[in-house]
Amino acid sequence: MDAGVRDVRVELGERGYRVRIGPGVRRGLPGVLARLGVRRVAVVTARPPEWTPDPGVEALVIEARDGERDKTLAWVQELCRRFAAFGLTRADAVVAVGGGTTTDAAGLAAALYHRGVPVVHLPTSLLAQVDASVGGKTAVNLPEGKNLVGAYWQPAEVLCDTDYLTTLPDRERANGYGEIARCHFIGAPGLLGLPVTDQIAASVALKASIVAADERDTSRRHLLNYGHTLGHALEHATGHRVRHGEGVAIGTVFAGRLARALGRVGASRAAEHHDVVAAHGLRTRLPAGVGDDELIGYMRADKKRQGDGLAFVLDGPAGAELVPGVPEATVAAVLRAMPREEG
Numbered sequence: 401m402d403a404g405v406r407d408v409r410v411e412l413g414e415r416g417y418r419v420r421i422g423p424g425v426r427r428g429l430p431g432v433l434a435r436l437g438v439r440r441v442a443v444v445t446a447r448p449p450e451w452t453p454d455p456g457v458e459a460l461v462i463e464a465r466d467g468e469r470d471k472t473l474a475w476v477q478e479l480c481r482r483f484a485a486f487g488l489t490r491a492d493a494v495v496a497v498g499g500g501t502t503t504d505a506a507g508l509a510a511a512l513y514h515r516g517v518p519v520v521h522l523p524t525s526l527l528a529q530v531d532a533s534v535g536g537k538t539a540v541n542l543p544e545g546k547n548l549v550g551a552y553w554q555p556a557e558v559l560c561d562t563d564y565l566t567t568l569p570d571r572e573r574a575n576g577y578g579e580i581a582r583c584h585f586i587g588a589p590g591l592l593g594l595p596v597t598d599q600i601a602a603s604v605a606l607k608a609s610i611v612a613a614d615e616r617d618t619s620r621r622h623l624l625n626y627g628h629t630l631g632h633a634l635e636h637a638t639g640h641r642v643r644h645g646e647g648v649a650i651g652t653v654f655a656g657r658l659a660r661a662l663g664r665v666g667a668s669r670a671a672e673h674h675d676v677v678a679a680h681g682l683r684t685r686l687p688a689g690v691g692d693d694e695l696i697g698y699m700r701a702d703k704k705r706q707g708d709g710l711a712f713v714l715d716g717p718a719g720a721e722l723v724p725g726v727p728e729a730t731v732a733a734v735l736r737a738m739p740r741e742e743g
């Protein structure tokens with residue numbers, strides 16, 4: 401292994417795989433395909449040709465666009481039709497090069513085509529490297545909502561090339577750092593100031609351990625939703641002006657304050673939430689112009705909710721855990737006390 405390259409294994413028995421992280425690792429794609437015994441691939445790429453690695457085998461290159469607008473069943477159908485026209489078989493593979501929207505859609509096409517062909521992800525955004533490309537969730541959106549149609553389909557390998565991050569806009573970098581910051585509270589503290597390869601490797605190792613214990617999201621995988629209940633509400637309430645990771649960052653600060661209000665943590669641990677998020681260079685205050693009632697309305701629709709009250713993943717004496725039945729009045733009081741950006 402080259403210096404500065406980290407390997408993390410997702411331990412899922414025969415569906416287990418390696419996540420390789422570091423500068424230039426995209427160039428290892430031919431070796432990965434050789435190891436998998438793959439002789440033909442469909443490369444679904446949202447990056448320009450100079451950033452799309454040569455797979456070293458016969459390839460159909462399909463140009464894709466990152467973004468939610470193409471995370472649709474229509475695009476999955478289009479991909480599958482192009483795979484069919486190329487004659488892709490189950491002995492071949494799909495390679496996805498792009499942000500989380502591209503790895504999600506190409507991953508679902510790989511899960512469905514011929515009832516499943518191997519997929520190798522080359523995530524190119526920080527968020528896709530630390531989160532979307534690892535763990536096997538694939539999905540597309542419906543007009544009725546995000547990620548409503550999907551499948552669990554673990555990749556055969558993930559190559560997180562940190563060189564991709566050199567062209568990433570600042571806003572997208574912050575989007576990824578929101579997910580890295582919340583790792584501090586769910587089992588990967590102390591990532592601040594580390595080289596980005598190590599930050600990604602630690603975040604991926606944390607996700608890998610959680611996914612290995614709960615692949616299908618019935619228990620421990622909820623932990624990954626730290627900061628997400630308010631985060632998702634902020635995304636919706638602002639029409640996605642607040643990006644996912646930015647919402648998770650503000651939601652993490654809020655989770656510290658809510659845990660404090662519920663007597664689960666002390667004042668210094670609550671303050672640590674603010675400090676860790678701020679130290680990652682992320683927004684910590686609620687955006688202007690978003691009403692607390694509106695946010696609570698969106699939080700009522702959260703998928704973790706069961707019965708009365710709202711559900712959050714919160715820190716506490718036994719570490720982070722899913723806390724259902726949080727009274728709306730408490731949530732409203734903590735929201736009221738949160739600092740706000742000026743409009």
Ligand SMILES: NC(=O)c1ccc[n+]([C@@H]2O[C@H](COP(=O)([O-])OP(=O)(O)OC[C@H]3O[C@@H](n4cnc5c(N)ncnc54)[C@H](O)[C@@H]3O)[C@@H](O)[C@H]2O)c1
Nearest residue numbers: 466467499500501524525527528531532537564567568572
């Ligand atoms: N499957 C999962 O477990 C999982 C987990 C988290 C998020 N997701 C999904 O991931 C998606 C978000 O991923 P995302 O933030 O990568 O969004 P994205 O794919 O839309 O990419 C974000 C932006 O970054 C740009 N970009 C990506 N790589 C770049 C690069 N190297 N250089 C310059 N620009 C680049 C894209 O063109 C796009 O404008 C959402 O749809 C979300 O639902 C999935």
